[in-house]
Amino acid sequence: MSIVITGNPGVGKHTVAEKIAQRLGLVIFDINKIAKDAGLFEENQDTNDVDTERLEKIIAEKISENNLIIGHLAPYVLEKNQVKKMIILRRSPYDLIKVYKERGYSDEKIRENTGSEILGIISHDAISKFEEKTIQIDITGKTIQEAIEKVRVMMSSNEGDEKVDWLDLVTKNNDLQKFFAD
Numbered sequence: 001m002s003i004v005i006t007g008n009p010g011v012g013k014h015t016v017a018e019k020i021a022q023r024l025g026l027v028i029f030d031i032n033k034i035a036k037d038a039g040l041f042e043e044n045q046d047t048n049d050v051d052t053e054r055l056e057k058i059i060a061e062k063i064s065e066n067n068l069i070i071g072h073l074a075p076y077v078l079e080k081n082q083v084k085k086m087i088i089l090r091r092s093p094y095d096l097i098k099v100y101k102e103r104g105y106s107d108e109k110i111r112e113n114t115g116s117e118i119l120g121i122i123s124h125d126a127i128s129k130f131e132e133k134t135i136q137i138d139i140t141g142k143t144i145q146e147a148i149e150k151v152r153v154m155m156s157s158n159e160g161d162e163k164v165d166w167l168d169l170v171t172k173n174n175d176l177q178k179f180f181a182d
Helices: 013-024 031-037 052-062 093-102 107-119 121-133 144-157 166-172 176-180
Strands: 002-006 027-030 041-044 047-050 067-070 083-090 134-138
Touching: 002 013, 013 027, 013 067, 013 144, 027 031, 031 052, 083 121, 083 144, 093 107, 107 121, 107 166, 107 176, 121 134, 134 144, 166 176
Parallel strands: 002 067, 002 083, 027 067, 083 134
Antiparallel strands: 041 047
């Protein structure tokens, strides 16, 4: 069984995963890289769609024990028996706007990804499928070292799962249109 780090694009999955893998001596399997190497990305406007059924089969053949699997598609291409612990990184949608602009995302793609984070789509899907194996961590405002330490502590103690509710924050800030309207 593997440790998995998932979450929306831009939350810090790769940065945190590299440090955790070094510390624990784990091999990293990047779901997006596996999909790209297998030619499973299909470009549609400014998005890339992936054949998750084919990707699920490829990943099942590649992974073994003591891996660290990373990717936002993890809840959709892994099975519960393959996962020891699934860490869901969360980050303020306000912070993600800056990250996405730096990456050159279109306004539509920024709204799509921040909307997904606000609604907690990946976290909901991961928690629904992997239940007690999931941990949510809000890395907003944390340094990389603080985020890594939080992940390490939560992995070893199974305590400190954070409940994240960006929808409440965005509603209180009266910013629903900012994230969900054209």
